[in-house]
Amino acid sequence: MTTMESLIGLVNRIQRACTVLGDYGGGDNAFSSLWEALPSVAVVGGQSSGKSSVLESIVGRDFLPRGSGIVTRRPLVLQLHKTDQSSQEYAEFLHLPKRRFTDFAMVRKEIQDETDRMTGKTKQISPVPIHLSIYSPHVVNLTLIDLPGLTKVAVEGQPESIVQDIETMVRSYVEKPNCIILAISPANQDIATSDAIKIAREVDPSGDRTFGVLTKLDLMDKGTNALDVLEGRSYRLQQPWVGIVNRSQADINKNVDMIVARRKEREYFATSPDYSHLASKMGSEYLAKLLSQHLESVIRARIPSITSLINKSIDELESEMDHLGRPIALDAGAQLYTILELCRAFDRIFKEHLDGGRPGGDRVYGVFDNQLPAALRKLPFDRHLSLQNVRRVVSEADGYQPHLIAPEQGYRRLIEGALNYFRGPAEASVDAVHFVLKELVRKSVGETQELKRFPTLQAEIAAAANEALERFRDESKKTVIRLVDMESSYLTVDFFRRLPQEVDKGGNPAAAAAATATNTDRYGEGHFRRIGSNVSSYVGMVSETLKNTIPKAVVYCQVREAKQSLLNRFYTLLGKKEAKQLSQLLDEDPALMERRQQCAKRLELYKAARDEIDSVSWAR
Numbered sequence: 001m002t003t004m005e006s007l008i009g010l011v012n013r014i015q016r017a018c019t020v021l022g023d024y025g026g027g028d029n030a031f032s033s034l035w036e037a038l039p040s041v042a043v044v045g046g047q048s049s050g051k052s053s054v055l056e057s058i059v060g061r062d063f064l065p066r067g068s069g070i071v072t073r074r075p076l077v078l079q080l081h082k083t084d085q086s087s088q089e090y091a092e093f094l095h096l097p098k099r100r101f102t103d104f105a106m107v108r109k110e111i112q113d114e115t116d117r118m119t120g121k122t123k124q125i126s127p128v129p130i131h132l133s134i135y136s137p138h139v140v141n142l143t144l145i146d147l148p149g150l151t152k153v154a155v156e157g158q159p160e161s162i163v164q165d166i167e168t169m170v171r172s173y174v175e176k177p178n179c180i181i182l183a184i185s186p187a188n189q190d191i192a193t194s195d196a197i198k199i200a201r202e203v204d205p206s207g208d209r210t211f212g213v214l215t216k217l218d219l220m221d222k223g224t225n226a227l228d229v230l231e232g233r234s235y236r237l238q239q240p241w242v243g244i245v246n247r248s249q250a251d252i253n254k255n256v257d258m259i260v261a262r263r264k265e266r267e268y269f270a271t272s273p274d275y276s277h278l279a280s281k282m283g284s285e286y287l288a289k290l291l292s293q294h295l296e297s298v299i300r301a302r303i304p305s306i307t308s309l310i311n312k313s314i315d316e317l318e319s320e321m322d323h324l325g326r327p328i329a330l331d332a333g334a335q336l337y338t339i340l341e342l343c344r345a346f347d348r349i350f351k352e353h354l355d356g357g358r359p360g361g362d363r364v365y366g367v368f369d370n371q372l373p374a375a376l377r378k379l380p381f382d383r384h385l386s387l388q389n390v391r392r393v394v395s396e397a398d399g400y401q402p403h404l405i406a407p408e409q410g411y412r413r414l415i416e417g418a419l420n421y422f423r424g425p426a427e428a429s430v431d432a433v434h435f436v437l438k439e440l441v442r443k444s445v446g447e448t449q450e451l452k453r454f455p456t457l458q459a460e461i462a463a464a465a466n467e468a469l470e471r472f473r474d475e476s477k478k479t480v481i482r483l484v485d486m487e488s489s490y491l492t493v494d495f496f497r498r499l500p501q502e503v504d505k506g507g508n509p510a511a512a513a514a515a516t517a518t519n520t521d522r523y524g525e526g527h528f529r530r531i532g533s534n535v536s537s538y539v540g541m542v543s544e545t546l547k548n549t550i551p552k553a554v555v556y557c558q559v560r561e562a563k564q565s566l567l568n569r570f571y572t573l574l575g576k577k578e579a580k581q582l583s584q585l586l587d588e589d590p591a592l593m594e595r596r597q598q599c600a601k602r603l604e605l606y607k608a609a610r611d612e613i614d615s616v617s618w619a620r
């Protein structure tokens with residue numbers, strides 16, 4: 001069953017949590033304010049209009065600082081908690097959580113001291129509220145915010161801006177649509193000149209959330225009364241006006257007890273010829289009940305939207321926390337674990353690029369399918385196997401004794417010379433794949449969201465990956481060059497055995513004729529052209545082979561290694577690092593740390609608020 005206590009108590013607790021976490025109205029906060037979503041009652045009025053007196057008579061205790069000039073210089077959030085009839089009255093400040101004040105003179109002193117702590121002993125003001133809770137059987141559950149009194153002139157020792165500063169602070173509270181305005185005006189002044197009504201009218205023109213309170217009824221000139229105001233004829237509000245008779249200065253000086261004062265106030269209204277017909281709706285006790293009931297109904301109406309604000313904020317904050325990353329542990333083991341997790345996250349993305357799922361891996365195949373064959377086609381074999389060159393190479397190989405049947409040495413030299421050309425495309429394929437892999441590392445580092453918060457580690461992983469790729473490239477180059485060298489070191493015997501001499505044996509007359517011609521033409525142009533063409537077909541065959549084996553070597557040495565052991569060496573080095581070096585790797589951007597801290601604080605606040613709401617069972 002929802003009770004007034006539980007609803008107002010709930011808002012009290014959320015307000016306290018807000019203040020602890022630096023979220024209060026008028027504060028400069030980058031986040032949407034939960035405080036602002038909560039209903040509150042702000043006491044507004046000109047200096048000496050009787051604000052403190054009203055507050056004290058609602059509480060039934062003297063506890064507010066008194067003095068001339070500006071006394072209330074910080075907002076005072078006064079939370080009243082009704083306790084069992086038998087329990088002792090005490091007060092507690094949020095900034096002094098373990099101390100219970102039973103002497104209300106000490107409460108007054110602490111308000112003064114705490115004000116001075118924030119503003120110095122100057123007459124400056126501060127928007128940071130002081131939170132005071134009063135637990136008493138004589139109060140109703142209610143939260144009131146006492147604000148500095150509106151003034152028209154700065155007094156000695158105050159900056160000229162004070163008049164405006166106070167108004168700005170008061171306005172920052174009362175302009176919030178959730179703020180109930182307790183507008184205090186003295187009855188011995190023309191209502192048209194009331195500071196409280198003036199500001200209330202500006203921020204709440206319809207008068208929905210303004211409660212007009214008329215103090216000092218007893219000080220009105222004889223023969224006059226405030227019925228025009230109290231009955232709503234002078235200035236109409238949606239809520240009823242409440243008249244009050246507080247203790248006079250003389251009563252205060254005589255230390256007239258609050259309980260006595262309340263009784264006297266009741267008697268005043270009961271016996272007053274002007275107001276006795278309104279007696280049941282006048283006085284500070286009635287005002288307290290009225291406010292409490294109103295606050296309760298406002299809170300009840302606001303709960304669904306507060307709940308949805310809280311849930312929405314929690315979702316937003318959690319997703320922001322996920323984005324920012326959770327805080328890092330301090331011990332070396334946990335740090336190493338975090339680093340390894342981050343490395344793995346990067347590695348996973350890198351592999352996705354290679355295996356598909358993310359783009360880029362296909363460019364490796366592009367190297368094998370386009371670049372390598374194109375480079376092979378462009379090799380200058382025509383020049384190398386031109387008639388002129390063939391003749392020159394063969395002759396040089398023969399020396400003083402020209403070859404008799406076939407130029408074995410000449411063939412070898414021509415073939416070796418041609419095969420040498422394959423080194424270029426082989427190495428170029430290695431380099432091309434290297435650059436594809438390097439680019440994928442760069443992309444993967446950028447795409448690893450988790451790494452964004454650790455610029456140092458990000459750079460180290462990129463460096464380690466690139467260094468590994470360099471090693472794989474060296475190994476790959478050695479392997480492909482070896483493939484080319486292997487082709488030179490042992491020629492395919494079958495190929496030569498199948499050359500035209502063998503064709504002769506087939507008994508083909510045309511071939512036989514050609515063979516005869518070969519003999520006659522042995523050292524002529526045709527002879528060298530045939531040598532060139534034989535070498536060319538041999539080289540063509542080797543080219544086909546290499547077109548297949550170079551990709552195999554490149555994938556084996558670079559792509560496969562990158563997939564399997566890109567960060568292996570880095571892992572080994574990590575294992576040898578000391579705690580300090582590990583935490584250096586997890587060095588975060590300070591702005592990010594700050595943002596996370598703020599987010600975490602907020603999240604804590606909203607979760608606490610959600611728990612508070614959950615803990616109250618609502619009557620639907």
Ligand SMILES: Nc1nc2c(ncn2[C@@H]2O[C@H](COP(=O)(O)OP(=O)(O)OP(=O)(O)O)[C@@H](O)[C@H]2O)c(=O)[nH]1
Nearest residue numbers: 047048049050051052053149216245246247248249
């Ligand atoms: N007789 C009589 N005196 C009152 C009444 N209300 C306030 N006073 C006196 O008016 C003076 C000012 O009252 P406060 O309650 O201090 O007024 P305030 O608005 O809090 O003043 P500041 O804190 O200075 O802005 C005190 O001397 C009170 O005793 C009232 O209803 N009747």
